[in-house]
Amino acid sequence: xRGVALTPRVRWSCxxxxxxxxxxxxxxxxxxxxxxxxxxxxxxxxxxxxxxKVEAIEREDAVGSEQGIRFDEHGRAIMAVRTMRDDxxxxxxxxxxxxxxxxxxxxxxxxxxxxxxxxxxxxxxxRGR
Numbered sequence: 001x002r003g004v005a006l007t008p009r010v011r012w013s014c015x016x017x018x019x020x021x022x023x024x025x026x027x028x029x030x031x032x033x034x035x036x037x038x039x040x041x042x043x044x045x046x047x048x049x050x051x052x053k054v055e056a057i058e059r060e061d062a063v064g065s066e067q068g069i070r071f072d073e074h075g076r077a078i079m080a081v082r083t084m085r086d087d088x089x090x091x092x093x094x095x096x097x098x099x100x101x102x103x104x105x106x107x108x109x110x111x112x113x114x115x116x117x118x119x120x121x122x123x124x125x126x127r128g129r
Contacts, residue, residue, distance in 0.1 A: 012045035015054055021045055032092075039072030043081045044092060053084045057091075066096035 012021040016037030023031055035043040038056045046052050059077035063069060070078045080093045105111045 011048040013048045014043065014045050015052060016043070019045065020048070038081070039074055039076070039078075041070060041072050041078050041081060042092070042094075044083055044090070046083060051086065054081060055084070056081055065099060067099060068094070068096040070094045 007024040007026050010023050010025070012023065012031045013019070014033065014035055014037065017035050019033050019035065021031050021033070023029065031045040032042055033045055034040055035054075038054070041056050043054055043056070046054065056072060056078045057080040059069075059079040063077050072078050078094060080091050082092075083090045100108070100110075102111070
């Protein structure tokens, strides 16, 4: 009598480099790696044998003072990595975060909006007691 495998083994590979991996996770998941074939950018591994193309998508707008921008080994700002398959595509987006000083926030009215939201939250908490 054969047993049932509760944690399936998935073999992963990269179409852009020689990276290989194996996982044993029952839930849907993906393996990621720093891919030398894509200039050192974080990229997904795909199930071994899957026909697909994994490509880095260069950022098309100007790079400002955002934090978390990803650059490849050639200094190009990369905004996403796309995995193209016969039946569609997946995209992993690298979303940087903008920053501003307190003075900039005050000038934009953002601080006022946030204070008002915090006041409403505090009122709701006080009503719930």
